[in-house]
Amino acid sequence: MYVEIKPGIYWVGAVDWNIRNFHGYITRFGTTYNAYLIRAEKTVLVDTVKAGFENQLFEKLDALGVDNLDYLVVNHIEMDHAGSVKAVIERYPEVKIVTNVRGKNGLKEAYGIEHDTIVVKTGDKLEVGKTLTFIETPLVHWPDSMATYVVEDKVLLPNDAFGEHYASAGRFDDEFSDEEMGVIFRECAKYYANIVLLYSKQVSKVLGSIESMGLEIDVIAPSHGIIWRKRIPEIVEKYRGWSSGEAEERVVIAYDSMWNHTEKAVKEVVSGIEEAGVDYIIYRLSVSDFTEVMTDVMLSRGLIVGSPTLNRELFPSVASFLTYMKGLKPFNKVAGAFGSYGWSGEAVGKIVNVFNELKFDVVGSVRFKFSHDGAENDLRELGRAVAERIKES
Numbered sequence: 001m002y003v004e005i006k007p008g009i010y011w012v013g014a015v016d017w018n019i020r021n022f023h024g025y026i027t028r029f030g031t032t033y034n035a036y037l038i039r040a041e042k043t044v045l046v047d048t049v050k051a052g053f054e055n056q057l058f059e060k061l062d063a064l065g066v067d068n069l070d071y072l073v074v075n076h077i078e079m080d081h082a083g084s085v086k087a088v089i090e091r092y093p094e095v096k097i098v099t100n101v102r103g104k105n106g107l108k109e110a111y112g113i114e115h116d117t118i119v120v121k122t123g124d125k126l127e128v129g130k131t132l133t134f135i136e137t138p139l140v141h142w143p144d145s146m147a148t149y150v151v152e153d154k155v156l157l158p159n160d161a162f163g164e165h166y167a168s169a170g171r172f173d174d175e176f177s178d179e180e181m182g183v184i185f186r187e188c189a190k191y192y193a194n195i196v197l198l199y200s201k202q203v204s205k206v207l208g209s210i211e212s213m214g215l216e217i218d219v220i221a222p223s224h225g226i227i228w229r230k231r232i233p234e235i236v237e238k239y240r241g242w243s244s245g246e247a248e249e250r251v252v253i254a255y256d257s258m259w260n261h262t263e264k265a266v267k268e269v270v271s272g273i274e275e276a277g278v279d280y281i282i283y284r285l286s287v288s289d290f291t292e293v294m295t296d297v298m299l300s301r302g303l304i305v306g307s308p309t310l311n312r313e314l315f316p317s318v319a320s321f322l323t324y325m326k327g328l329k330p331f332n333k334v335a336g337a338f339g340s341y342g343w344s345g346e347a348v349g350k351i352v353n354v355f356n357e358l359k360f361d362v363v364g365s366v367r368f369k370f371s372h373d374g375a376e377n378d379l380r381e382l383g384r385a386v387a388e389r390i391k392e393s
């Protein structure tokens with residue numbers, strides 16, 4: 001069923017209850033593909049849905065009696081939002097696409113779509129009986145990303161920004177209990193950590209330009225998950241904090257182990273962190289969802305990674321996680337490394353190299369031959385030093 005979010009503005013998206021893996025991202029609560037219909041003098045669809053979900057979109061448009069579309073705003077060309085643009089054009093051939101220059105090129109490159117298009121840039125306005133303003137948000141989350149703002153209704157349609165993967169019957173943040181909102185905010189953090197983190201500088205810029213353009217916002221309606229109308233200050237504040245590297249006084253220990261020598265050393269590292277009175281969370285990487293580990297890495301100031309050496313390399317699950325993490329460019333972390341080896345012991349140095357690339361504050365590293373016997377103090381000291389550095393900063 002469609003939902004009116006402001007007079008003449010409707011949610012007409014699709015709920016995907018059963019998706020559990022979204023291009024490698026574990027979506028344990030499913031997701032939604034949010035599209036919005038604006039009905040004034042003109043009829044405007046803002047974004048579409050993932051291919052395969054067109055029927056959910058079209059059912060809603062039919063229920064609203066939409067037999068003509070004047071404009072289709074494409075805020076982002078990724079497949080989960082623009083996957084049904086072709087189907088929309090087929091159904092409403094008179095529609096004009098409204099997007100920025102990168103969106104126009106992207107529609108051609110990714111889908112072969114060359115259709116009547118109005119190219120817009122930041123600050124441009126489109127009068128449809130209501131005034132639409134566009135704000136380009138390049139790289140939040142692809143080069144073509146932009147936001148659409150409905151001036152009279154103070155509704156911001158920011159596409160992927162402020163979203164999360166969460167399928168639900170309720171559409172608005174005020175329909176959920178505080179407990180449910182705790183889960184939803186965690187999903188927002190997960191979305192930020194795994195999708196947006198790399199673009200934190202751009203996020204800060206966009207937050208700044210929303211402020212400098214003096215946009216008043218009653219509703220933030222993103223392209224995934226719930227619509228914000230009650231807790232806007234909270235989600236905006238979270239974005240400000242995440243994009244500026246704020247994190248909690250906690251250490252993530254992420255490790256793996258073949259013969260459990262590295263694993264046994266974890267408890268020494270932990271005892272040092274406990275001595276300093278700092279919180280921690282432990283992940284064995286071969287049995288962990290990287291998207292959850294990454295969320296806690298973003299939310300925590302400290303990271304200690306442990307790996308045995310295998311064929312002069314990192315253990316594969318650790319290498320894989322470090323590659324994933326490096327791509328997302330977490331910043332402002334205090335870090336340490338440890339691990340067991342048999343003869344050449346390259347793994348710990350390779351962890352430190354990744355930390356250095358990310359400009360982490362590397363407090364120390366400990367490697368030990370086979371058992372950690374004799375290295376207990378160094379390991380405890382590593383945990384303590386990371387925790388103490390977090391407390392100082």
Ligand SMILES: Cc1cc2nc3c(=O)[nH]c(=O)nc-3n(C[C@H](O)[C@H](O)[C@H](O)COP(=O)(O)O)c2cc1C
Pocket residue numbers: 256257258259260261262263307308309310311312313340341342343344345346369370371
């Ligand atoms: C297949 C295999 C290859 C290994 N290659 C190396 C190596 O290249 N260099 C090294 O220092 N140790 C190597 N080791 C030894 C392990 O690093 C060592 O056994 C270490 O204690 C394993 O730590 P873990 O118990 O945490 O898995 C290798 C072990 C295995 C099983």
